[in-house]
């Protein structure tokens with residue numbers, strides 16, 4: 001039987017971001033971000049390195065102090081549960097904790113040493129992400145791809161209705177990526193909302209409903225193919241401007257030496 005990934009019958013929330021700004025000391029990481037991410041869709045955050053994608057995701061997850069507002073809008077009586085997968089979270093090599101214990105720690109809110117009840121959610125995510133053979137391995141010894149699957153399993157454990165994923169495909173081979181994308185496709189089909197940081201435009205175009213280009217702020221958003229086209233047009237315009245500037249400088253130099 002197929003596991004339910006999102007809380008059954010629950011539509012993931014929409015996210016309304018209004019004039020979001022993030023300042024660390026004198027450095028502005030993000031400014032004036034305003035947008036609405038619709039419920040039940042797959043949203044892709046894209047942009048250059050250091051542009052502020054992870055920062056935006058962390059602020060939606062409530063992990064980053066900010067100005068402006070971020071509101072979750074949902075139609076159900078139960079508040080949305082958020083599953084967050086950080087960017088390639090490193091585990092300390094010597095951390096004496098197995099993958100199974102790590103999942104157990106993340107599967108309940110009360111300390112596992114007080115009581116632990118075997119939970120079916122763990123079996124569901126273990127099967128879903130094919131991590132059974134890793135259960136007795138120490139988290140610090142996992143390869144990058146294995147770690148990604150364990151982190152995604154953790155994000156799915158509480159049956160969230162919103163998934164916030166920071167480059168979930170990074171460091172994973174093609175087969176593993178297809179597996180994860182299939183899991184996420186099912187999650188969306190069951191009503192969940194996904195916000196995912198992703199560099200690969202092919203993935204964004206194939207899977208995401210909306211793309212948001214972040215570079216110190218929200219530069220453009222819309223259908224991923226349209227956002228990509230706009231970005232390519234801007235880049236080629238910029239290149240053409242640089243080339244004509246270079247040409248003009250060379251001509252000036254030549255005129256001076258003549």
Ligand SMILES: Nc1ncnc2c1ncn2[C@@H]1O[C@H](COP(=O)(O)OP(=O)(O)OP(=O)(O)O)[C@@H](O)[C@H]1O
Pocket residue numbers: 024029047048049050051052053054055056
């Ligand atoms: N806690 C912090 N203190 C100082 N600078 C920070 C902090 N967190 C992030 N930054 C800086 O903010 C900028 C945006 O970082 P962020 O990780 O959001 O970028 P990104 O778009 O996710 O980049 P990448 O694609 O490389 O993962 C970077 O220049 C980063 O160095």
